[in-house]
Amino acid sequence: MEDATGSTHGCQNTSTPEEDMGLDDDFGPSELGTKKYWDDAYQRELEVFKDIGDVGEIWFGEESMGRMLQWMDKAKIPENAAILDIGTGNGAFLVELAKHGYTNLMGIDYSAASVELARGVLQAEDLTDVTVKEVDFLNCSEELKGFDVCIDKGTFDAISLNPDNTSEVKARYVQALRSALKEEGFFAITSCNWTKEQLLHRFSEGFEFVQELPTPCFQFGGKTGNTVTALIFKRLH
Numbered sequence: 001m002e003d004a005t006g007s008t009h010g011c012q013n014t015s016t017p018e019e020d021m022g023l024d025d026d027f028g029p030s031e032l033g034t035k036k037y038w039d040d041a042y043q044r045e046l047e048v049f050k051d052i053g054d055v056g057e058i059w060f061g062e063e064s065m066g067r068m069l070q071w072m073d074k075a076k077i078p079e080n081a082a083i084l085d086i087g088t089g090n091g092a093f094l095v096e097l098a099k100h101g102y103t104n105l106m107g108i109d110y111s112a113a114s115v116e117l118a119r120g121v122l123q124a125e126d127l128t129d130v131t132v133k134e135v136d137f138l139n140c141s142e143e144l145k146g147f148d149v150c151i152d153k154g155t156f157d158a159i160s161l162n163p164d165n166t167s168e169v170k171a172r173y174v175q176a177l178r179s180a181l182k183e184e185g186f187f188a189i190t191s192c193n194w195t196k197e198q199l200l201h202r203f204s205e206g207f208e209f210v211q212e213l214p215t216p217c218f219q220f221g222g223k224t225g226n227t228v229t230a231l232i233f234k235r236l237h
């Protein structure tokens with residue numbers, strides 16, 4: 001995973017499409033796949049926010065939010081669309097969405113410290129109409145329903161690093177996503193651990209691929225690759 005400063009935190013997608021022979025290979029377990037890691041990380045960020053008002057890390061940088069907002073404009077997502085930010089972290093994306101004019105926003109995260117931080121960040125911007133809830137997306141059953149757009153920036157990456165049964169965890173994510181989205185609703189994912197081909201494979205059943213959003217390319221040793229993949233899917237019946 002890559003942060004705003006370009007440093008990596010568990011980002012493991014450096015392969016080219018030709019190398020993606022294993023479309024669903026699991027990564028080794030990592031602390032980034034544990035709740036304890038995120039509780040500790042957001043507790044630290046919360047303390048810094050309370051001290052000096054710094055909102056903390058924006059995963060994949062500001063441009064990752066701009067790219068999605070641009071797509072939402074082009075796709076004419078209405079301002080009252082129900083939008084869910086899965087694993088909202090510090091809520092920075094919710095702030096951008098609200099400032100862009102979206103009025104029906106919810107962020108969820110399984111870390112209580114993240115939820116407190118996101119609420120504080122929104123309040124500091126006077127954005128009191130945005131709902132932030134402490135919810136484990138993998139265990140939310142019927143709680144989340146009827147969303148027009150579900151956004152994931154780095155959360156499926158983190159979930160994929162879960163040290164427990166990764167295959168089952170990934171399958172539960174897909175199930176929870178299908179249940180949260182309306183038919184024809186959009187899923188917008190930004191990932192640094194999975195390539196386009198791997199994401200197409202993972203979200204092949206019950207979803208239709210809509211488009212890939214352009215992300216920065218790098219060249220190394222004569223090969224070209226992307227550090228981040230951003231894809232849009234649509235939920236089928």
Ligand SMILES: C[S@@+](CC[C@H](N)C(=O)[O-])C[C@H]1O[C@@H](n2cnc3c(N)ncnc32)[C@H](O)[C@@H]1O
Pocket residue numbers: 001038039057058059086087088089090093108109110111114135136137138152153154155158159
């Ligand atoms: C890489 S961070 C990304 C945070 C935020 N989306 C962003 O772009 O800044 C991954 C987030 O996913 C959250 N997360 C991981 N597993 C989760 C789960 N099962 N349910 C809800 N949130 C989860 C973590 O607490 C963390 O906030």
